[in-house]
Amino acid sequence: MTTAQVQPRDWNDSIAALGTVNARESVTVTAKVSETVERVHFDSGDRVAAGQVLVTLSGNQQQAALRAAEAAATEAEQQYVRGTELVGQQLIARASIDTLRATRDSARANVAEMRADIGDRTIRAPFAGVLGLRQVSPGALVTPGTAIATLDDLSTVYVDFPVPEVRLASIAAGQRVFGSSAAYPGETVEGAVQIVDSRVDPNTRAVAVRAAFDNPGDRLRPGMLIQVRLEQRQRQALMVPEIAVIQVGRDTFVYRVLEDDTVEQAPVTLGVRGQGLAEIVEGIEPGTRIVIDGTGKLRPGMKIVEGTVQEAKSQTADAPAAAEGDAP
Structure with a gap:
């Protein structure tokens, strides 16, 4: 049995969502004219500079x-x-x-x-980046729209993710965003909100948010699924361990410890949850002593004595004492 006094603590509200990685700049390199490929100047996966010649056509x-x-x-x-x-x-x-x-x-x-x-007839890289798989060879006939290779600028990547419209007022450019990917278990990358879309999707009632992440080593690739957590402004909140909160039907309560060490149920209203904690919005005041664990054995009126519980004397005083020698 563990008890503790509840005190306000610093808390950062966060919004969890799933996002998709997009390159800072991305394009499929194509030809403008119908012509035969004379020479290919790159290999798949090459890093190229802006204006570098990629393909020469006849x-x-x-x-x-x-x-x-x-x-x-x-x-x-x-x-x-x-x-x-x-x-x-x-x-x-x-x-x-x-x-x-x-x-x-x-x-x-x-x-x-x-x-x-x-x-x-000289096809150049429109910006610096990393080329994808080569799609043409010398002697091939290309026409306008024929894919030659993909080109992505991965120095910085964008992650787009939805946020419910009810949280729109609390989102602003510059807020910190943390992301994690199944490709790199246990690793977290940090970015910042760059822009909030000007429209709310009428079907999902969510707004698209774009965050920018530095991408050293090009580890994040376009199309990857990212779990993002958007941190909001720090505030004071009355947080208790989730195991201290009891839910019975529609009733939510904690066990409050009174001055005589007896316990009573205190109905509470919960706010946010996260990191194994739950916010108490209404029901108890800062400094209130509550039972943290072992609540499964508690009943209102029980008394806590040195980490254990026993029935209060008022509930057992009228119980008849067994006479000496009485048969069990």
């Missing part, structure tokens, strides 16, 4: 078209310069120079278009 026809466009642009530029000189000498009409300028500008635009077309 572009012989485009290279030839570019050389022709550059030659036409050079000729148009020379014609324009020559026309400018002739206008200065008043040998041709000034209106002619406008035609030559338009021809030159059109040739320049054609060169730019050819260069852009060739640029589309």
Whole structure:
């Protein structure tokens, strides 16, 4: 039999939920044009920098078209310069120079278009990250939308998880979040709330919360299931061990120890639960002495004596004493 005085203690409310890991940046690298793969510059799982060349597509026809466009642009530029000189000498009409300028500008635009077309045949990493499995090989024909590889920035990952709308007012950016994964038993990672969604799901009455976690070693991968615990502001709460709380039907009570060491049932209202503790919202005051364990043997009016219980004298005083020599 154990008793203790109940006193307020520091307590952090927490919200438990299941979340999914998402990469900070994630994309499936694809081609923009239909062309044959000339060379692949990466292997599966490579870490690449932003702008690094991943795949080169064949572009012989485009290279030839570019050389022709550059030659036409050079000729148009020379014609324009020559026309400018002739206008200065008043040998041709000034209106002619406008035609030559338009021809030159059109040739320049054609060169730019050819260069852009060739640029589309060099596929680069849009940001730094880790590549997934390679999906193409040299000689393969790719078309717009053909998956070449996945690319994920895993330096920081996001974990999205739902929170009931009734807790919406208590969530704010910057709050600490702790996560754990079945892939790493016993390990906990710490992050922080980055943003709370602007909408509540009308079907689940929950709001999506996004937390950011540093990810050294790329241990957390997109798609992983994470158990998250969102800590809220610290407050004072009257917490008692859950084993001290008795539930009988709809009645909830603890055993309060009176000044004469007898016990009585004290109906209580519970708040949050966690870490083997239960919050008493109503029913007892700070400093109240209650029975922590051994409650299964207690009845109202029993007396606690040095860790054991016995019937109170008021309940046994009228019991007749057995006469000496009486038969049992």
